[in-house]
Amino acid sequence: MSSLAPPALGQASSRAGGGSVIRVEDLGKTYGGQVEAVKGVSFEVAAGEIFGFLGPNGAGKTTTVSMLTTLLRPTRGRATVAGLDVATQAARVRREIGLVFQDSTADGELTGRENLTLAGGLFGMTPAECRGPIEMLLSRMDLADAGDRRVKGYSGGMKRRLELAVAMVHTPKILFLDEPTIGLDPQGRAGFWRYIQELRREQQVTIFMTTHYLDEVENLCDRIAIIDHGRIIATGTNDALKENVGGDVVELRVPDRARDLTEPLRSVPGVREVLREANLYTVKCARAEGLVSSLVMACDGAGVTPEGITVRRPSIDRVFLELTGKAYREEGYDDGRAAQASAFGGRRGAKN
C-alpha cells in the first residue's frame, strides 16, 4: 500500500448530530430480471458525515450509488435522501445532491466558468445568480486564474477540482463521490481531499464516497460500509471495524529450529489468539502496547530469542481480508501483490 496519507480528520465527527440524511432499507437492484447486483442493503448516513462505501469491482458499489442518485431505479426496498424517496421523488432528490463521477464530465470546449454557469443553469440558476457561488468555488479550488481557459487544457488534478466545483454550484446538502481520485497522482489525490475537507467544513455538506484507495477510507471516513457480492458485510467506524477484527497484531519471527512457542505465548495475559506459520507467530490482542515486553520475556523463558518483532494495528484492508476471506484488490496491483500487501504491509508496523 502506498504511504500516501491524506491529512487525518477528527474521527467520530461531532457534526454527526443532525440525524440521518440517507436512509437505505433493504435496497436492491436486479438487472433485466436476472442479474442481482445488489441484494437488499440497509444502512444510514448521518448529517455531516464522510461515509465510505467499499467493495471490490462488481460488488454493487456503483449500482448502489446510482440508485441513491436517482440514475437507476431500485427493484427492491427503498431509500430516502434528504428525506425524499429516490424512486418517487427523484426530481426533488436531484436538487439536494451533487455528483462527482469517476470520469470528467465537464465540456472540454467550454471554459471552467462556462461549465460552472451551465451546471448552475441546469438547476435553474440564472448566470447572475451563479456568479457568486462560482467565483467562491473557483478561488476555493485554486482555479480562479484558469477559469477562463478551456477545460481541455486543464491538468488531471484541475479537472477533478472543477468537477467538484460543478457538483457544488447549487450548494447541495449531500455530495456523492464515485471513485473520485482514480487516475490522480499522489499529490493530486492529497490535494483533492484537502479541498473536500475544506468544503465540508465550510458548507456542512454530507459526503458519500466510494473508493478503491484504502488509505483514503482510513484517514477520511467517519464511517464505512463494506459491500461484497451485493450484500453489506460490515458497517461501522474505522475503530469499531478494527476492534471486531481482533485489535492489534504482534508478529514474532524466531530462529528456524526453535521449539514451539504457542503455549508460552498464549499464557501471556491479554493475548487472545496465537497462530503459528513455520517460524512466524501471529499474536492477536486488544492493544499491543505494554504487551510486547511480556511476549519477549515469555520467549526468553522458553529459551528462544526472537529475531524480529512487528507490531501493527489492522488496516482496513486487513479488516476486509478478515471479513471476506480475500484481499481487497487495489487498482494497479495484481492479486498476488495485493494479498502480500495486505498480509505484511501494516503501515504502522515497526520492525525491531
Add this chain to the structure above:
Amino acid sequence: MLVELFALLKREYLRWVRAPMWIVAGLMTPILYLLLFGQAFNLGALVGSSPQGEAALRAALWGAPDYFSYFAVGMVGMVAVTSALFAGTGVIFDKQLGIMQRTIATPVRRSTIFSSILLFRGFLVVLPIFIVLGLALAFAHVPGLVGLTVTQGVGALGVGAVILAVFILAIAFTSLFLAFGFLFSRVESYFGVVNLLNLPLLFTSNALYPVGTEPGWLQNITAYNPISLAVDVMREVFFGSSYYPHPVYVYLLGLFAWAAGLVALALFLAARALRTK
C-alpha cells in the same frame, strides 16, 4: 424552465462557434454546389432557344425558367438532409463522455433537454438553407452567373409558405437523425444507418432532376418524399401554380405530417434513452 433551456442552448452555441471548420465546411458545401454544379449543368442550352423549346423546358421543369432555378430550390432539400446528417452526433458523444449522465442527474426536465437539442440542431439546418436561397436569388442579379429567377409576384403569403416549409423540413430531418443519435451509442452505427438513408432520400425526391421522365412507381414515391413536398411548396410559390396538381397548402400539410411523425419517433427514442432504468 427557460433558464435551463437557455443554459443548454448556450453550451451548444459555444461549442459551435469554437469549431470554425464545422461552420465553414457546413456552409461551403451548398455554396460550392450552387457555384459549380448549378452553373455548369445548363439543361436549357441542350434544348436550344426556340419558343417551343422553352415552353417544353418550362413544362418539364415544373414551371422553372431554367435548370438552375429548378435546381436551386431543390438544393434546399439537399442542404436540409446533408446539414441534418450530423444532428445526432452530439447526443452520441455526450452519452460516451458522461455529459448526458451528468445532465440527467440534474432536475432539468427531459423535455427541456430534448427541446434544446432539437432547437439548436434545427437552427444549424435552417441557417444554410436560407444562405442557399439568398445566394441563389442574388446570383440572378450578378452578371456572368445564372441565378434563381422568380417568375411570378410572391406575396407575403408566399414568403410565409416558403419560410414555413423550410422550418418544417428542418424539424423533420433534424428529428429523424436525432432519433438515431438517441438510439445508437456508437458513431459507427449511427453513420452506417445515416449513410444508408441519405442517398435514397435524395434520389427519390424531385430536388435534383425533373421527375417527369421517371417510371410511374418511382414518381409515386417521389410525390410523398418530404423533400419533394417542401420543394413543391417553394417551386409553386416561385414559378406559379399552373404547373402543380395541388395548391401549396396540400404540400405543406403533407410535410407537416412527416415532421409530426418524425418528431414523435425522436421523442420516443429520446425518452427511452433518458429514462431511469
